[in-house]
Amino acid sequence: xxxxxxxxxxxxxxxxxxxxxxxxxxxxxxxxxxxxxxxxxxxxxxxxxxxxxxxxxxxxxxxxxxxxxxxxxxxxxxxxxxxxxxxxxxxxxxxxxxxxxxxxxxxxxxxxxxxxxxxxxxxxxxxxxxxxxxxxxxxxxxxxxxxxxxxxxxxxxxxxxxxxxxxxxxxxxxxxxxxxxxxxxxxxxxxxxxxxxxxxxxxxxxxxxxxxxxxxxxxxxxxxxxxxxxxxxxxxxxxxxxxxxxxxxxxxxxxxxxxxxxxxxxxxxxxxxxxxxxxxxxxxxxxxxxxxxxxxxxxxxxxxxxxxxxxxxxxxxxxxxxxx
Ligand SMILES: Cc1cc2nc3c(=O)[nH]c(=O)nc-3n(C[C@H](O)[C@H](O)[C@H](O)COP(=O)(O)OP(=O)(O)OC[C@H]3O[C@@H](n4cnc5c(N)ncnc54)[C@H](O)[C@@H]3O)c2cc1C
Numbered sequence: 477x478x479x480x481x482x483x484x485x486x487x488x489x490x491x492x493x494x495x496x497x498x499x500x501x502x503x504x505x506x507x508x509x510x511x512x513x514x515x516x517x518x519x520x521x522x523x524x525x526x527x528x529x530x531x532x533x534x535x536x537x538x539x540x541x542x543x544x545x546x547x548x549x550x551x552x553x554x555x556x557x558x559x560x561x562x563x564x565x566x567x568x569x570x571x572x573x574x575x576x577x578x579x580x581x582x583x584x585x586x587x588x589x590x591x592x593x594x595x596x597x598x599x600x601x602x603x604x605x606x607x608x609x610x611x612x613x614x615x616x617x618x619x620x621x622x623x624x625x626x627x628x629x630x631x632x633x634x635x636x637x638x639x640x641x642x643x644x645x646x647x648x649x650x651x652x653x654x655x656x657x658x659x660x661x662x663x664x665x666x667x668x669x670x671x672x673x674x675x676x677x678x679x680x681x682x683x684x685x686x687x688x689x690x691x692x693x694x695x696x697x698x699x700x701x702x703x704x705x706x707x708x709x710x711x712x713x714x715x716x717x718x719x720x721x722x723x724x725x726x727x728x729x730x731x732x733x734x735x736x737x738x739x740x741x742x743x744x745x746x747x748x749x750x751x752x753x754x755x756x757x758x759x760x761x762x763x764x765x766x767x768x769x770x771x772x773x774x775x776x777x778x779x780x781x782x783x784x785x786x787x788x789x790x791x792x793x794x795x796x797x798x799x800x
Pocket of ligand 1: 672
């Protein structure tokens with residue numbers, strides 16, 4: 477050590493001795509996240525393909541607002557039974573050609589032959605898409621709520637993942653359910669299924685949305701204990717339409733905790749207050765997960781940018797690039 481460096485080390489030692497003892501932060505989780513997070517996070521945004529010109533304008537306003545946050549990817553959903561096939565394709569194509577974003581196309585196997593699904597995946601690869609979110613899909617209403625694989629189709633997301641990877645070296649993300657998939661006998665079964673998907677080529681798991689952050693943390697811990705090493709990314713949905721969510725909560729495997737009922741009670745005709753509550757609930761969840769060490773977040777945007785943009789700011793993200 478040179479004399480100058482030794483002197484510097486001595487000065488630092490004195491400074492450290494003089495520094496007041498570190499106190500436990502009096503701040504809440506959101507303020508702590510703002511103080512500590514900053515720029516080290518990866519986010520992704522999920523959109524659905526619009527049905528009308530008006531919906532298209534809303535979607536693109538959201539994409540343009542979120543684009544400067546430089547997400548790792550943006551994904552576009554695929555309607556039940558491939559009902560949005562053309563619209564998903566068109567939206568993914570526009571993202572690819574008109575923005576600097578990296579699109580991920582959702583693909584499902586419901587009500588389609590293996591050949592049809594393979595063709596969609598091959599078309600995506602040829603168009604320049606490199607990331608697919610591979611899902612089984614939900615049973616269409618005609619199936620009476622029970623999923624029936626087609627004899628000539630893929631039976632589940634594992635088979636779909638394997639097929640997609642055989643077509644081209646896509647990055648493949650898959651779905652997971654921190655509170656158990658509604659058709660699964662147990663969480664352990666879900667974790668076994670996740671391991672099958674990873675063996676088939678999945679490199680990222682994105683969770684169903686949830687409100688019980690501890691349930692998500694327990695799921696990740698159990699998956700890690702079972703040897704899962706790929707990223708398990710929390711799926712965050714700022715919920716503004718609580719009434720609608722209550723209606724569909726059983727189908728998606730996300731429990732609605734009593735405190736959510738209390739928060740939204742009596743607000744059916746007060747969308748502005750619902751939005752404020754939705755933003756603060758999601759921000760608190762994200763801040764807590766950031767404190768637990770999570771550095772990737774997937775946002776179900778429902779094609780609206782404002783709450784997601786605000787939550788990303790809470791997490792320390794700032795505009796990184798000028799919009800294309
Ligand atoms: C991030 C995310 C994005 C989504 N995007 C879309 C979308 O764009 N379009 C859409 O229609 N739906 C979408 N969904 C919903 C999804 O299609 C449904 O939740 C569907 O019910 C399950 O899909 P999966 O890919 O998880 O299925 P799978 O992984 O195939 O699992 C479905 C059920 O079958 C069981 N299972 C799977 N493999 C086996 C096996 N080998 N043996 C025994 N049991 C097995 C599982 O335990 C589970 O209960 C999305 C879900 C998530 C989490």
